Amino acid sequence: MSFITKSRNKDGSETDIEMALIEALENAVVHGNCADPHKRVYVTCRCTAEGEVSITVQDEGQGFNTGTLPDPTAPENRLRTSGRGIYVMKTLMDEVCFEKSGAVVHMCKKSNAGSAAKTVAQ
Template sequence: MPVPSSSAERTLSTTLASNLIDYHRLIDNVADQLAELGWEYPNLFAVRMALEESISNAIRHGNNEDPAKRVHVECRLSPVRFWSKIVDEGAGFNPSAVPDCCAPERLEVPGGRGLALIKAYMTSVEYNECGNCLTMEKRLDVRREAIGDADGEG
């Protein structure tokens, strides 16, 4: 389970309304700060995609865009690590029950690609037991195949 660790990391913590507009400022802020920390374009794209999909999923599917509900986002940023926890106020879901959007017979189904993108762009992705809390992490110091990882051997 990825957990917050270094005291040298920058932290952001915010509570978002359940609309599909306001959270873009948070994503811009995270990307700007990571750029200041030396992150380059492919990895910034990866973080943007993971935040876009995870927060919009929390608003759209978790909270059903209920204005009475909020999404809580915590981020920790360092030159080599992006970590985030996204918590919605919905009933949760079972991520393993989400159909594989990449299966040939489902290619023409318009929805359900957000989770596949989050998993592809992050080093690790975990949901809590009830499925309303997503923790994800991208490490640039780990040699692996995470998409966009400029430090990978390619």
């Protein structure tokens, strides 16, 4: 996170980026790699001069079907202790998309200098 903080103007979205990254990393370790200490998680981060941050998190797991995830806002899921990570990422970042059956997540946060429209892709 210090790389991101140093690479862009503070616009108040630093906590959003950090929380989304934590969720992506936790999903990669716990769900993607099944907490296997021999498997790795790969992270790439790019910060542009305009303040855009792009983060990719890739695990060594089999992936998952992103279309079958239960809605964490549905009444029957509200009291569950898990199942909100992807929802949190999509809420906090401007763009979130998956590749390789969910084993790779790409997230983007645009600078708050402009009025960027929020896009969520699957």
